[in-house]
Amino acid sequence: MSTSTNICSVSNLTAFLTASFNLNSSSRAASFLCSHISTISHRFSDTTSAIDTTYLLFSTYIVFTMLIGFAMLGAGSVRAKNSKNIMLCSILDAASGAISYYLFGFTLAFGKPSNSFIGGHHEFLALNTFPENSGYDFSFFLFQWTYAITASGITSGSMAERTQFNGYLIYSFFLTGFVYPVISHWFWSNDGWASPTQTNNKLFLGSGAIDFAGSGVVHMAGGITGLWGSLILGPRIGRFNQRENRSSEIRGHNVPLVVLGTLMLWLGWYGFNAGYFLNILKIYNRSRPYYGQWSAIGRTTVTTTLSGCTAALTTMFTRRLLVGHWNVAHVCTGLLSGLVAISSGCAVVEPWAAVICGVVASWILISLDLLANKFHFDDPLQASQVHGGCGTWGLPFTGIFARKQYIIEVYGGENGRPYGLLMGGGVKLLGAQIIQIIAIFGWVTITMGSLFFMLHKINLLRVSADEEKVGLDMTFHGGFAYGAHLEDADWVKPWNQGAETDSRT
Numbered sequence: 379m380s381t382s383t384n385i386c387s388v389s390n391l392t393a394f395l396t397a398s399f400n401l402n403s404s405s406r407a408a409s410f411l412c413s414h415i416s417t418i419s420h421r422f423s424d425t426t427s428a429i430d431t432t433y434l435l436f437s438t439y440i441v442f443t444m445l446i447g448f449a450m451l452g453a454g455s456v457r458a459k460n461s462k463n464i465m466l467c468s469i470l471d472a473a474s475g476a477i478s479y480y481l482f483g484f485t486l487a488f489g490k491p492s493n494s495f496i497g498g499h500h501e502f503l504a505l506n507t508f509p510e511n512s513g514y515d516f517s518f519f520l521f522q523w524t525y526a527i528t529a530s531g532i533t534s535g536s537m538a539e540r541t542q543f544n545g546y547l548i549y550s551f552f553l554t555g556f557v558y559p560v561i562s563h564w565f566w567s568n569d570g571w572a573s574p575t576q577t578n579n580k581l582f583l584g585s586g587a588i589d590f591a592g593s594g595v596v597h598m599a600g601g602i603t604g605l606w607g608s609l610i611l612g613p614r615i616g617r618f619n620q621r622e623n624r625s626s627e628i629r630g631h632n633v634p635l636v637v638l639g640t641l642m643l644w645l646g647w648y649g650f651n652a653g654y655f656l657n658i659l660k661i662y663n664r665s666r667p668y669y670g671q672w673s674a675i676g677r678t679t680v681t682t683t684l685s686g687c688t689a690a691l692t693t694m695f696t697r698r699l700l701v702g703h704w705n706v707a708h709v710c711t712g713l714l715s716g717l718v719a720i721s722s723g724c725a726v727v728e729p730w731a732a733v734i735c736g737v738v739a740s741w742i743l744i745s746l747d748l749l750a751n752k753f754h755f756d757d758p759l760q761a762s763q764v765h766g767g768c769g770t771w772g773l774p775f776t777g778i779f780a781r782k783q784y785i786i787e788v789y790g791g792e793n794g795r796p797y798g799l800l801m802g803g804g805v806k807l808l809g810a811q812i813i814q815i816i817a818i819f820g821w822v823t824i825t826m827g828s829l830f831f832m833l834h835k836i837n838l839l840r841v842s843a844d845e846e847k848v849g850l851d852m853t854f855h856g857g858f859a860y861g862a863h864l865e866d867a868d869w870v871k872p873w874n875q876g877a878e879t880d881s882r883t
Contacts, residue, residue, distance in 0.1 A: 430657035434517045437653025441524040444646030445472055447639045448531040451710075452538060453859075454635025455759045457628065459849025460539045462859040467534040467546055471554075474547065475527040478555030480504060483526060484519055487559035487567060494571035497563050521653065522562070525592060528650075529558045529600035535759035536604025539614055540846050543854050545838045549829055553603060557825045561599050561818055565589050572814060574789050583806045585796040587814040588780060590788070591651040593722035593772030594814050599822055601766025604757065606827040610834050613756030615846055625751050628758070633706060640710040644686065647717045651682045651724045655788075662787045674787060678724045681732035682717065685724075688736030689716025689743075696744055711760050715743040715768040722769075722811075723776030725788050727798075731779040738775070739768045773815055777808030 449468035453461040475483075485502030492499060501507040509515050530550045537546075564570040565587055568577045574586030589595050618625050630636060652675045660671035693712025698704055716736035720727075723735070746763035750756075757763065780798035785791075796810075797803030833839040845853040852858060 426659045429659055431515060431517050433658045434521055434653065434656055437649040438517065438521045438524055440649025441521070441528075441646055441653060442472075444524075444528060444643050444650065445531065447642030447644075447646055448528075448535065449639070450635045450642060451639025452535050452759060454632040454637075454639060455535070455630035456538050457849070458631040458860065459851055459858060461631070461851065462855045462857075463543070463850035464534065464538050465859075466855065467550075468531060470547070471527045471530040471534065471550060474551050475530055475554040476523060478551045479523050479526050479559070480519075481555065483555040483559040484508075484522065486556065487522065487562045488514065488518075490567075490569060492563070492567070492569045494569060495564070496560055497567060497569070518656070521656075525562070525596055525650075526554045526558050528592075529596050529603070530554050532597065532600030532761050532765045533604045533607060535761040536601075536757045537607040537611055538758045539850065540611055540840055541607075542838055542841050543850070545833045545840075548833065548838070549603075549607070549826065552829060553826060557603070557822065558596075558599055561821060562595050564817065565595050565814065572810065572817070581791075581795075582813070583796070583810045584794075585785075585807045585810055586789075587773070587810040588726060588776050588785070588789070588807065589722045589773060589811075589814060590725045590776075591654045591721040593719060593769045593776075594818050597718045597721065597765040597769030598773070598815070598818050601762050601764070601769055602819055602822045603826045605762040605766050606823065607830050608755065608757050608762060610827075610830045611840050613754055614758070615843060617756045618754040625754070630707075630758075636707055636710055640713060643714060644717065647682055647686070647721075648679055651721055652678045655725070674725055674784070677729070677784075680729050681724045681727055682720055684729055684732040685720035685736040685739070686713050686716040688733045689713060689719070689740040690736075692737050692740035693743065696740065700744070711764055712740050712743060715739040715764050718765055719768040719772040719775060722772035723780055726776065726780040726784040728779070728781060731775075734779070735772070735775050739771055742767050742771050770815055773811040774808060777811035780807060 445468060448471075449465050452464040452468060456464055481504050482498075484505070485499060486497050489497035489499040489502035505516075505519065508519065530553050533553065534541075534546065534550070564572050566575075566589075567573055568575050570576070572582040572587040574581065574588050576582075576586060587594075614628060616626060617628055655671055655675055655678075658672050658675060662670050662673070690709050690713035693715070694704060694709045697708040697712075716739045719739035719742075720732055720735050723731075727735070743760070743763055746767045747760065750760075750763060755762075776798070778799045779801065780803070781801055782793075782795075782797040782803060785795060785797050786793070789795075796806035799805055799808050830839060841850065841853070849858070
């Protein structure tokens with residue numbers, strides 16, 4: 379309520395008081411009461427805003443811990459000679475991404491007024507006049523930045539151990555500052571052509587595409603980018619023997635780091651999925667006591683947990699049947715596959731549906747791994763399979779299992795809004811989800827696929843064979859992360875000129 383007269387009318391209150399007091403006394407009493415009621419109301423409104431902003435910022439901090447997870451998971455999944463390189467990339471995903479998203483990424487995603495394809499109002503460039511009259515606050519910018527850098531982190535894992543550092547800097551900046559913001563505008567901005575929150579009442583197929591926390595917007599986009607990058611790069615030296623048509627597994631050097639990184643990502647996912655409600659103090663149904671947005675947030679954390687855990691267990695037992703042993707690395711990738719897949723529908727499906735989501739995500743991951751091995755596709759972190767493949771599954775999953783009540787509560791709208799196919803809601807929502815898959819795949823292919831091809835043609839994408847064999851830490855970053863004694867080996871000496879030296883006596 380914007381004014382005190384909306385909260386308490388002096389003239390109306392005076393009429394009630396006139397029966398007991400004279401007119402002047404009644405007017406003074408009415409003015410006194412209304413002023414205090416208005417003050418209390420504004421205090422409640424301010425408190426609500428403060429609590430919602432605190433919730434959003436806390437979610438932002440939790441999502442940011444995923445960066446630690448990506449760094450640890452990446453470092454453990456590659457060979458020791460490349461660990462410094464991939465951890466530097468994790469830091470620069472955030473640092474470079476912050477600048478590109480600040481300068482123009484955010485305005486391309488959420489700048490308004492805008493059209494249905496792309497944002498970009500000049501007043502949002504470099505947060506020029508943001509957040510005045512925007513409907514957002516600085517906390518919203520920071521929150522969205524953590525999602526943007528997640529997409530870049532996924533890609534760097536796919537292309538690990540053989541990408542030139544200069545090439546990495548170019549594609550990371552372009553992905554975070556342009557490619558990803560356009561996708562997020564389509565599905566998350568109020569002006570996007572397929573957004574479920576469009577304000578012009580022209581929802582795509584009557585529902586928009588529901589991708590609540592980014593199975594498609596973030597994970598599929600990052601995974602498909604990694605797919606094209608890895609395809610154009612080619613496999614690592616020694617990964618496949620083309621002559622004998624066989625593969626040789628290149629193991630990461632540190633399983634404890636893989637487990638630590640996975641657990642940090644799991645923690646971050648609670649902020650990633652539950653945080654995208656953006657606020658917490660919202661009542662859904664006053665006829666039900668203690669029922670509001672906080673209830674949906676709790677349900678979202680449950681669906682997130684169940685999908686991830688189910689996928690982890692399904693992967694463990696299935697891999698046990700396939701390879702004959704219990705492998706903690708397989709459990710880690712399985713867990714992540716379930717978390718990726720549930721991100722789209724986490725807020726609008728029942729917990730039992732999340733179990734189905736996790737089982738199918740696990741089987742998709744395993745199937746894609748077998749196909750990758752068959753066709754000699756090399757992704758050191760299986761990021762294309764986990765994020766690209768399972769992120770893709772998360773979108774039709776939502777179109778099949780989304781519940782009508784939850785969609786109305788989270789997105790608003792009338793009772794006629796489409797919902798999950800198996801929940802009786804028809805095929806419109808599922809159709810919108812499939813169109814989202816086609817749109818993201820096409821956009822990423824046109825933009826990032828073309829960029830990778832260009833970088834490849836001008837020799838800025840892949841390192842030389844000698845550089846790859848020695849390791850990126852020595853050839854690009856001044857020395858190994860650990861095992862410094864190896865720097866004196868004969869096979870390293872040609873690259874040792876620029877290595878960091880210990881000046882201590």
